Amino acid sequence: MDGPLVYFGRARGERADAARNRARLLQVAREMIAEDGAERVTMDGLAERSGLGKGTVFRRFGTRAGIFLALLDDDERALQQRVLTGPPPLGPGADPVQRLIAFGRERIAFLLDHHAIARAALDLGQPVPGGVRSLAGIHIRMLLGAARAAGRLDAVDLDSLALQLTAALEGPLLLYVTTAEPGHRAARTPEPLAESWQMLIERLFSPTA
Secondary structure, eight states, X not given: OOOOOOOOSSOTTOOHHHHHHHHHHHHHHHHXXXXXXXXXXXXXXXXXXXXXXXXHHHHXXXXXXXXXXXXXXXXXXXXXXXXXXXXXXXXXXXXXXXXXXXXXXXXXXXXHHTHHHHHHTOOTTSSSTTOOOXXXXXXXXXXXXXXXXXXXXXXOOHHHXXXXXXXXXXXXXXXXXXXXXXXXXXXXXXXXXXXXXXXXXXXXXXXXX
């Protein structure tokens, strides 16, 4: 039960000029982050440096956090591709429990590697900061369904379980328990969090006494 290929991110059929503007804005945003840090990126600054109007920037991203969400989405495409079509255990063909472990490890590593961008993408104006991103939630729910179909999981509400597991891999929790001081890159590795995720999944699927 690997499911059909589902691609996330910007909608297909985007106009050519809009796609060019998006690519230009993301390129400039990356340059600004590399030079001055994520905290110095502003909507006005991005518009000025890109040579595009403020209206274009606001229509494309909506808020400052939207800039960083777009950057994350762009970078996440490679991870999405490995999840959907790459080799196991991250990609199709492996036991669903092993795929859950592999996905959690990759997701944790991705967030920590993109720490500054992911923090800046948190929109405090939203009722659930960071939300439940499509890739993680849909993929985890699919793997839980596959595990149940294989007799690996007892009766449980899969939607609720998927929501709770997804929350463990989303930005707000991970970013705030691994916070560095503003303007400083934290010296950390994903291994402790990855080991904890693996233990959680293995306990969830361990045979009951």
